Amino acid sequence: MEIDVLSDAVAAVTTAPALSVHIRARAPWGLRFGGRRGFGFHVIVRGECLLHCGGARSVLLRAGDVVLMPSGAEHTLADPGDAEPLDLVVDRRVDRVSIGGDGAETIVVSGAYRIEPGTRHPLLAGLPEVVHLSGPRQDRLAAAVALLGAEIQAHDPGGDAVVAALVDALLIYILRAWHDGNSTGWTAAMADKAIGHILHRMHAHPAEPWTVDRLAGEIGVARATFTRRFTRLVGEPPLTYLTRWRMITAARLLRRDRTPLVVVARQVGYSSQFAFAKAFKREFGIAPGAYRRDIRTDP
Template sequence: MDVLSDVITVARTGRPRSAYVRWHAPWGQQFASVPGSVAFQMVLEGSCWILSQHSAPVRLGAGDVLFLPHGSGHTLADGPATAVTAPACPPDDPELPESYATDTVDRFGQGGPATVMLCGAYQIDPSRTHPLLLTLPDLIHLRADPSRHHELNAAVELLASEMRHPRPGTSATVPALLDTLLMYILRRWLAEQPGRGSTTGWAAALNDPAVTAALHAVHRDPAAPWTVAELAAEAGLSRAAFARRFSSLIGRPPLGYLTWWRMTTAARLLRETGAPLRSIAPQVGYTSEFAFATAFKRTHGVAPGAYRRMS
């Protein structure tokens, strides 16, 4: 596994949801904030506007992608002056908004020009959210660029086709395409960020070949008895230089990140499998069930067995 793949697979809980929605002008919709979710909306046809009390309206055109990595509330409308309806769900509703239910629907308006949008959302387990997602801004607007990002465009078209014309296998295809789409959104955003030396954080880390090599080693084999010196060798740096660079970009020291990733992986195994603790322990670098259980409780605040029952 590589880091970006793990960002997507480790935190998602339940099935993703999606909707193919045709909004008929005039329309305006406020989407409630849904903590513990990741959402995105893509304009397939027509246009709309992002409305905010704190900034000027922003137009979205066909092919634009709106990515909300923290489930932040937002408002869309066919025009800057259109009246906006109530949120799609109450702010304290733990479920994803109605308009993200897997469906194909027509909504609102009086027969005016249509805006066709593809919406998707994931529920995220906050205890397993990768720090890369935590550092993303509340709203990311990726403008259409037909001459580039062909993979992202293709994923959008495939997902839209499945939503427009459900066929045998669509229920299995849509979640896989949503995973693929989220991967391409993250890839594009990361590729557009400043390179090494101009910023800190995960965007810089994944543009830094040395730190990325060490991260991939940890994600490839979290059970290995890694030392800082061994990770530095993977990075091609001296021990001291590697430790400084890794800590500066990632926000925690190399072995601190290793422990966090081991415990995050263990939480996923406890939640998604029935494997006994004696089987999980060596998969995350512990030679005994007792040592694993102690480390897990220190990180998550509960014993592994209790965590599994709560999940």
């Protein structure tokens, strides 16, 4: 079976469905976000507002713009006037907020994609503190944004379910749009026929006893040539990436069910539970058993 590596990677690093809130704001207004696990996002459905993030220059956002905040840093959205921001914690699958005065209306969909803390997958590496897609040029992302706005404003039966599904899908569209605009890193690796094939093989069969020689043989090149090419495109050597992917896969298995740790270890290529636990702790800073307990008690 052919593995969709992008979908596989996103499914592995996201820990739960996205949280979102539909904001209807009339000037003057301001909202403060951040300080929680995950990637913040904003979709400007109508009107315009300013994004303030730390000491960085404010960014004017207009209808159709999409913003992803991979750092989860505290930031504010506000109308261009002068308003004291209110703290907003997004903690529901779909919620609604109406704020402000009687001025110009802005409609925003904001929320968070819950991402596994400590995850260092190359898919996420290199993302800036603020990913700002201004009037997305990708047809499907623009269509998803337009459909999201239409559903929010229509109030039709089943709208919440449609919006929740669109918000979940939006992360893939955002990452596609960002990486398609950059010719290096993960996009270049996936576009490279040989290295893309190796990534598919690693993702489809993480428990295989892969070696550099065997991986190089898969695409018929010398070991040194393969290693240089993989490292240049992916950003790390092949076996480093393989170990990282095995640990991300293990974390997903630990979140999903109560499979015994020894079985999880075998499913990601470790015959020794001790060696698996050591590798997992090196990646996530916590033993797999403790990780599973923490996930079960995480709100």
